[in-house]
Amino acid sequence: MANGRVQAMPGDADVWLIGERRATDGRKYYASNLPADILLKALAAVIKARWICEQAYQKLKEERGIDDF
Known part of the structure; x- marks a missing residue:
């Protein structure tokens, strides 16, 4: 939290939750x-x-092996 507000994504735009139902491996969600x-x-x-x-x-x-970068 910054300044008493939850910071989820940059900017002042609305944030959308997108759901995807997949036949093989269930559901995926994206912001x-x-x-x-x-x-x-x-x-x-x-x-x-x-x-x-x-x-x-x-x-x-x-x-x-670039996992340290």
Whole structure:
């Protein structure tokens, strides 16, 4: 908490909780401060792009030992 307020994400924008139901591994949840009028297809693309980045980072940590950085 800072100044008596809970700080969840930067900026003054609203924060949205997005839920995804997957057939194989249950549910996933994401927080977003993107505008409420964003197209669902664009929102999904942003979520998937982040997942790809996280997977690449995990692979680098495991294979190249960059987990200390």
